[in-house]
């Protein structure tokens with residue numbers, strides 16, 4: 001846990017602003033562009049490429065840069081503290097004990113700024129108002145008690161994969177990705193929809209075009225993957241407010 005404490009410059013201010021972020025990162029994985037890599041940070045067109053630069057290596061720098069921007073403009077600010085944890089990608093199981101241990105040093109927190117979300121572009125400041133939650137589980141299908149030779153069993157012993165597909169089809173329309181039980185859905189509040197419309201107008205088509213869609217050349221023509229929708233508002237709502245299986 002990295003903790004920082006910036007004294008107030010605003011007279012009479014008693015409350016604290018808490019900046020939260022994390023420094024642990026996902027494994028580096030593969031699939032990096034050939035001239036980029038997780039361990040060879042590269043600065044290109046104003047962007048830094050390297051492992052965890054976005055999630056969530058930027059948090060501590062963004063919070064310090066924000067405070068420096070206030071200072072550069074001579075704007076007074078309340079006391080600001082930062083909690084930059086190292087366990088977020090593993091479930092933040094050690095965050096609350098740290099919050100307890102630091103409780104006295106946190107002070108009277110009146111605003112928490114969570115520096116761990118997305119930005120639609122780099123031209124303006126973005127604030128996240130809605131995120132999907134997640135329910136996860138382990139699905140097990142058992143049809144035999146031990147492994148047998150496929151040539152002996154297939155055709156007679158039902159395929160566990162086929163059974164699993166049927167079970168998943170109760171939950172999700174496999175053609176569209178829509179979750180079937182009504183209890184997974186709620187009406188999206190109208191003000192949120194209005195916000196989505198205004199927000200989607202900024203990136204426009206970029207809301208789906210920014211993903212690295214697969215494409216293959218097949219004898220003169222190109223076959224390419226498509227998103228679930230090309231309407232920017234639908235696209236934005238699909239990836240934030242509407243319940244889906246990933």
Ligand SMILES: [Zn+2]
Pocket residue numbers: 022055056088116
């Ligand atoms: Zn993160």
